[in-house]
Amino acid sequence: MATRSRPADPARLAPASRTAQRLPAEQLYADELAHLAVHDTLTRPPGWQLSMPAVRSFILGGSVAGQTLRRKMVCAPSLIERSLVTLASQRALLLVGEPGTAKSLLSELLAAAVCGTSTLTVQGSAATTEDHIRYGWNYALLLNQGPSVQALVPSPLLRAMQNGQIARFEEITRCPPEVQDALLSVLSERLLTVPELPAHDTVFAQPGFNLIATANTRDRGVNEMSAALKRRFAFETVLPIADHVSELALVYSEVTRLLAQGGVPVTPNEPLLEVLVTTFRDLRQGVDQEGGATDRLSSVLSTAEAVSVAHAVTLRGHYLRGDNGQPSDLVEALVGTAAKDNADDLKKLRRYIEHRAAKRTGEHWVAFHAARHALPQ
Numbered sequence: 383m384a385t386r387s388r389p390a391d392p393a394r395l396a397p398a399s400r401t402a403q404r405l406p407a408e409q410l411y412a413d414e415l416a417h418l419a420v421h422d423t424l425t426r427p428p429g430w431q432l433s434m435p436a437v438r439s440f441i442l443g444g445s446v447a448g449q450t451l452r453r454k455m456v457c458a459p460s461l462i463e464r465s466l467v468t469l470a471s472q473r474a475l476l477l478v479g480e481p482g483t484a485k486s487l488l489s490e491l492l493a494a495a496v497c498g499t500s501t502l503t504v505q506g507s508a509a510t511t512e513d514h515i516r517y518g519w520n521y522a523l524l525l526n527q528g529p530s531v532q533a534l535v536p537s538p539l540l541r542a543m544q545n546g547q548i549a550r551f552e553e554i555t556r557c558p559p560e561v562q563d564a565l566l567s568v569l570s571e572r573l574l575t576v577p578e579l580p581a582h583d584t585v586f587a588q589p590g591f592n593l594i595a596t597a598n599t600r601d602r603g604v605n606e607m608s609a610a611l612k613r614r615f616a617f618e619t620v621l622p623i624a625d626h627v628s629e630l631a632l633v634y635s636e637v638t639r640l641l642a643q644g645g646v647p648v649t650p651n652e653p654l655l656e657v658l659v660t661t662f663r664d665l666r667q668g669v670d671q672e673g674g675a676t677d678r679l680s681s682v683l684s685t686a687e688a689v690s691v692a693h694a695v696t697l698r699g700h701y702l703r704g705d706n707g708q709p710s711d712l713v714e715a716l717v718g719t720a721a722k723d724n725a726d727d728l729k730k731l732r733r734y735i736e737h738r739a740a741k742r743t744g745e746h747w748v749a750f751h752a753a754r755h756a757l758p759q
């Protein structure tokens with residue numbers, strides 16, 4: 383029987399984390415991290431909780447000392463290795479790529495494994511100010527006592543410097559460049575002075591401190607980075623998953639995990655996910671599986687979107703009919719995903735289903751083609 387969670391205590395901002403909709407990687411994989419820490423005998427960079435090979439195994443999965451670790455990221459091992467070397471150096475790491483290629487996921491996994499926390503995060507946006515990057519003040523205390531250490535509200539970055547941990551900066555290029563430049567002195571001198579405090583206190587970054595930023599190539603032009611700041615980052619491009627079989631396996635395992643996490647007792651419809659992943663790949667690349675040219679959509683058809691659509695289709699089948707999703711659910715879900723930014727995309731999707739899907743054999747492709755009438759006119 384499903385257990386009902388207790389009502390939140392109004393006196394506490396944060397209810398028990400066991401009931402959280404999504405746990406950070408260090409909590410979700412706490413057992414794997416603890417196992418690796420016990421069996422990791424290799425040299426760790428200063429301030430790190432694990433050695434580089436242990437972090438690589440945590441992210442890419444495999445078998446370590448009798449325990450199978452989940453594969454959490456599909457990418458070239460060299461991307462992980464270069465990222466780890468950067469984090470152990472005096473340069474910060476910038477993960478760039480198309481939307482939905484798991485840049486945020488990789489930054490979360492790296493931070494969780496290297497320093498045990500992935501939540502020291504600044505979210506970049508047009509509204510981000512220097513205070514979000516450096517520090518702010520508790521105004522009640524500030525008015526009462528004047529500038530004091532107690533009245534100072536450290537940013538996640540300042541806390542990471544104090545504790546020798548990894549800070550994360552999501553979507554850094556969505557911030558105005560002059561705000562981004564507040565990072566310059568932190569990244570080069572590795573210190574941050576608080577001139578308002580009577581003693582002009584300076585926080586010196588402790589061993590283990592570094593920064594992982596992410597930037598979306600579609601947003602990048604909005605706010606370019608200064609050359610000075612670029613120089614302080616090593617850029618790593620996170621590419622979409624190259625291979626069909628790996629992408630399908632990832633979508634299947636992610637949906638299975640999301641269903642289990644939500645307590646939904648159903649397994650994903652594998653042939654339907656095959657139709658979904660193939661459609662996404664064909665419309666993303668403009669080339670179908672048989673090598674023929676198809677239309678390419680302007681909407682982003684990322685693996686992350688494929689996971690969301692597959693999850694939604696499975697939930698729809700489960701809660702509305704008691705099955706695990708039908709091709710007609712997929713056609714309807716595609717309308718809101720594939721034709722988001724551009725009405726032309728809807729026409730391209732229709733053409734794809736009418737002409738390409740029609741040529742494919744198999745029960746699910748036939749039903750997918752037959753369900754094209756669910757597309758809006």
Ligand SMILES: Nc1ncnc2c1ncn2[C@@H]1O[C@H](COP(=O)(O)OP(=O)(O)OP(=O)(O)O)[C@@H](O)[C@H]1O
Nearest residue numbers: 455456481482483484485486487598636685686689
């Ligand atoms: N190569 C991959 N390995 C593992 N998961 C992936 C991969 N590509 C996409 N995913 C899926 O995408 C989800 C993560 O997407 P994430 O939000 O990290 O992407 P992002 O690149 O940060 O996107 P955005 O640019 O929109 O912020 C994962 O939870 C997973 O389901």
Ligand SMILES: [Mg+2]
Nearest residue numbers: 485486487596
């Ligand atoms: Mg992201």
